[in-house]
Amino acid sequence: MFSTLLMSFLLMRYAASKGDGEDFIYNGFHGANMSLDGAAEVTSEGLLLLNNSIQQTKSLAFYPIPLHFKPSQGKTQSFSVNFVFAIMLRYPNVRSTGIIFVISHSKEFPGSEVGEYMGIFNPKNVGNSSNHIAAIELDTYINPEFRDIDDNHVGIDINGLDSITSAPAAYFSNINGGFKNLSLVSGEPMHVWVEYNGLQNHLDVTLWPISLPKPDRPLLSLMVDLSPILLDDMYIGFSSSTKTAPSSTYILGWSFKMNGQAEVLDASRLPKLPRIGPKNKSELVTIGLPIIVIFLTLMAISAFGLIVRRKIKFTDILEDWERQYGPHRFSYKDLFMATEGFKHKQLLGVGGFGRVYRGVLPASKIEVAVKRVSHESRQGVREFISEIVSLGRLRHRNLVRLLGYCRRKKELLLVYDFMPYGSLDKFLFDHPKTILNWSRRFGIVKGMASGLLYLHEGWEQVVLHRDIKASNVLLDSEMNGRLGDFGLARLYDHGTDPQTTHVVGTLGYLAPELTRSGKATTSTDVFAFGAFMLEVACGRSSIDSRSSADEVMILVEWVSEYWSRGTILAAADPKLGLDYEVEEMELVLKLGLLCSHPLSAARPCMRQVMQFLDRDVPLPELSSDDLGAAILSGGHYKGYVDLRLSYPSSLEQGFATTSSVQESILSGGR
Template sequence: MFSKLLVWFLLAIYAASKVDGGDFIYNGFRGANLSLDGSAEITTDGLLLLANSIQQKKGHAFHPIPLNFKPSQGKTQSFSTNFVFAIVPKYQEVRSYGTAFVISPSKEFPGSEVGEYMSIFNPKTIGNSSNHIAAIEFDTYRNPEFGDIDDNHVGIDINGLNSNSSAPAAYFSNMSGGFKNLSLISGELMHVWVEYNGLQNLLNVTLFPIHLPKPDLPLLSMRVDLSPIVLEDMYIGFASSTKTVPSSTYILGWSFKMNGQAQVLDPRHLPKLPRIGPKKKSKLLTIGLPVIVIFFTLTAISAIGLIVRSKIKFADVLEDWEREYGPHRFSYKSLFMATKGFRNKELLGVGGFGRVYRGILSASKMEVAVKRVSHESRQGMREFISEIVSLGRLRHRNLVRLLGYCRRKRELLLVYDFMPNGSLDKFLFNHPNSMLSWSRRFRIIKGIASGLLYLHEEWEQVVLHRDIKASNVLLDSEMNGRLGDFGLARLYDHGTDPQTTHMVGTLGYLAPEMTKTGKATTSTDVYAFGAFMLEVACGRRPIDPRSSADEGILVEWVWECLRRGRILAAADPKLGHDYEVEEMELVLKLGLLCSHPLSAARPSMRQVMQFLDRDAPLPELLSDGLGAAILAVGGYKGFDDLRLSYPSYLEQGFANTSSVQESVLTGGR
């Protein structure tokens, strides 16, 4: 009785073990109950090592309990399995043999051979229907005798190694919609699904990289009824072998389920492959670190180069004696940045002494005009800069303020208040569609006269401008005239004589006596102001080589109009009759008086202001001695005629200007 109970108990345990064995999962094999032989082993890291690169022999790893594939009616039931494996060759460029998932009536294969027989068959058993073996091979060696398509393929094998269906190792890309090749001996982890539908007799094999989701299409799909091949109780497992070329085959995880989908392996829970060969050096150390060092070295060198270049580029000429002028001294860098590198788009104009640029000072956001003047280092520069700084203290509503200066190499940069409407000469000659009314012109003339009176008599020193002309009269936002460009200005104390010895200025505005003495005085400024008044009233330049001989010199032509009793004929024709007659006559006659060839006949700027304000009557020009003498000869056709008719006037230094070659004369102090 006891023996019968023991038999029934053992049968029950056996039956239960068969049922439990139909559904399992191994996320790593540490502590797993597997049947191992040959070179197969479970490493301390939980990896299933089927064949290693040292021992050239076969290896098998099987589930220890057979599974019931035919519970009823002799029909093989559905099943699915998925596993992760890697084949790591000892030499990357040399092919070895692969591995296979096997369904077999036995977990032992006596007489099987390694190498091309996958440690499952031998020359006598291969191809026999009595084997009852189904396998999925992952072959990494081409054996022509078995009809292999290449040395990197997946095949479905029945009772042998001549694959019933095979394809190059690849996976279907859900993104691109096509198959992408895989290398079975790359050492990379591969994920495999083997699924059999017993109702449809359909066997699918899907291969893909472990980091991707399962593809929508399998690599192999074969119609096959496994019922004649698979017996009732079968073992499942893996077989692998090495022979001539060593390699290591690892299984990292495995799950299986009968009549359903096997549990999905989670890559995060699988063990790691061991390091093969010498430890790889970090790319950060081998590549990144040298690149970083080189990068920072080059960056440092570039930075130093830029600093040195910047210092050279923005280097100023600064001597010890200039430190006392700190508030009036601009750095070259600040002016370079203000004018955007002296770009042509910021250019306001070009004169005889240099170019003028618009700029915005970064610190104060103040608009300025920067004039670049070439200069040579010479004796007297200290006095010259001292005068510039002194001029910076001038304050008058009709003067453009000189803010300061900068010296760099052979350049002198003068910084002025910015006048948004530009210079007066542009409105007189370059804006045909923007005619300047007489009332504005008269107000500008009075404003410049007031500014000159301040320079000559009302400031702490006498200031000689030495370059009064329409292009140096700038217009502010309200179209008020302001005398600017003090680059040629000179200062001297009241009651003393100026020390200038070289003739500077612009032809047409130069007093006749300057050609002999080269000496600038307040009277020579008055002469230039007279030419300026005629220029504004007549809308003509003081010297115009393009005009006829009778009209080429403006002063002569206006004198001729006065002699004929038609002084208003000299008025700017663009004005028509839109002007005050008395004001026009006053300006024309006062312009002739101020530009009188004899300096003694010219008024002072205080007298000029009295005439313009109608506080004093204007002298009758025709009763003037020189005026009567000029008219007595019936007029003259240029200064050459005057020189021939009245040689005594040469003693006054009357210039020969019949040949105009330059618009600007410059010189030293």
């Protein structure tokens, strides 16, 4: 009898976990040898539960035996990890901090904090190279201090929580091609596969639903040598931490192998997830079934005609060449339902390119902004949509994300992220209901500079926005600035000249050389950004005609006059009073003048602008030796002050343009 019980116990252990060396597999966690800390526990169903109803706690679950990641030569070996997880919301629309898979030199983290620090780090040690931690984060909450891209993403972290690379949660479809979005908090089980090639220093992370085979392409792919990060003996496990418990996080299965492919988890052997909320019970099945059958039969006849009419109403034009754009295209029916039929109460605003409506997508319940653009001509539609799709791949925390488009008859509909606080100009000009303090304004200026640097240098092509102004800067739910309205944007390859020859944009932001050449460049974007900085600092529009019917105030000239008199701080927004940092205000005003210099060669590039704003290098002193009007032939503005500069030698190499004009300015000439 005893031998029979012993054999049953050993078989149970083997079914849950195989291996105590450099590989193992858990198809459920009944009898598993795990090191648990905090709120982590193994449920009666065999699930590894990382979050529960306990408040302000961390949950740590580690494989108890250290693994040897380095042989004698000190090079990190190849390894692979496969696990299945599910995050189930307890309360609708309330997010937790998600989960991270951790490779660490220890399975204990004294001094760590809960919440955004995930029970692993604290404000003092996050990001330290001495941590020797590599992690894969499945993040369901936006933490601005860690530069999260959204509240539903996957990231690769080294020694901290500021991801080296990240992407919205999605998987590659082997059938249709392209990436399909996933919701990490859907409550559905999902696979995660982490594969590291120690010979090629290559790390892949793949995410996909448990019901599908493994995708051919990973979600994240990074060239990184883990040898300096990982020690010989390292622990692997999971961590989750929360200040409340709005969700339940489960690990259903887990496998690992050193120098080989981890075993595939058998979905049929994994434990079942619990049901959240009571099971619905209905007496209609036994009482009202005959009545329902009769009613449905009668309704089916009338409904058939309605369905046919609605199908005709919402039929989209879909040509063969558009099918390649895949998930970037929305159906007209979904956008019609999202905006309640484009009702007036959903209208957010009216611009030169069409009307913008607030909407809620019926399937995902995500809030969006839908712009209806009238497009009478079919000529160039294919090229225009191709460019829309290219811009839709832009990803930066200070850009409004273009989610996709819809084409129907003679109009185009563009779908963007919804920005709840609207455009920045409502908080700056005239008599705003809410006055932005200087700290937020300075943060918005730095955010816009970062986004514009990404457009000019950080993407696979150069993106010229061509319409930078306060009304095109939108504020998200945390009052962070995001540059939007790419209706005039143009793309060209790095190292080539832009082919644009049409003067487009908004008066007050157009660089003088545009009126002569008609060619937009990164320098013309810098000019508009300079005018934008002055708007933020002064609380005035770039061109103001309120003073009289015949007199127009040009903001760049107006600030230049204060600067020439040595009283530039007098141009600061009077609505702020004296509640601002003097050095920051002076920096923004002077840098705004420098960026809006009438000579393009004198303007800095956006990389230099970021260096000035971060105060990594000092702003060049502006000189007024030859005050006067820089009358530009054919330009829009008169009376520009000739600002002569003396740049530090360390910056000269980084300038976007170098010419005899610039050399003349640097040497003190005109």
